[in-house]
Amino acid sequence: MVEEPREIGERPVPPPFMWGCRECARWLLRLARQWDAPEGCFWEQLQVARHIAEAHPADVPPQHLDDCELCPHYASREDGDAALVWAQHRARELFMPPSIARLL
Template identity: 70%
Template sequence: MADDAVERPVPPPFMWGCGACVRSLLRLAGAWGAPGGCFWEQVQVARHLAEAHPDAVPAPHLEGCGVCPEYALRPDADTDVWAQHRARDLFLPPSVARLL
C-alpha cells in the first residue's frame, strides 16, 4: 500500500476542523509507508467519517467501481460498510479507495 507514486488527495476542510479526523489522518500518514501497511488506519478514518460525518460521505460511485454495484444489488447490504467504502474517496486516491 505504500506506493509513494500514488498521490493522495488533500482531505476536505471539514476534516481538518474535526479533532478525531485529524488524529486519524495523522495516524494514517504515519503508517502509509510502513512495512505492515496502513489497512487498519484506513478503516479507522472511513469508519469515523461514516459515523460522525454521514452527510459528507459521497454518493455511490456510478462508474469505475466494482464494489458499489454489488452493494446496490443486495437488499441486505450493510449500509455502514458501504458508507465507509465511499468515504475512502475523501482521503485516498481512487485506485486505493475502491479496493474495499
C-alpha cells in the first residue's frame, strides 16, 4: 500500500535556501495547499524536487548511505536522465517525510 502524505507524521522544515528562492517558496506553498487534497500532491512533489535539482544542485543532499533501495540503482546508471532523477530523489528529503521521500 502506498502511503498518502496526509497519513504520514511530521514533514521536515525546508532549509533556508528554499525560502530564500522565490520559485522554491512558490512550489512549497502549492505543495502545502494540495497536501490534504483527495487527489494528492504528487505533481507538486515532483515539481519541487525538479526545481531543486536543476536550480540548486549544490544544495541537493549526497547519496543515501543507509538502507536506501534506490540510490545504488541510480548511482550505477551513467546517463544524464538518471543523474537528474537521482538528484530529485535525494532532494525530496528536504521537504517530504522520509517514508515518502524515498519512494521515487
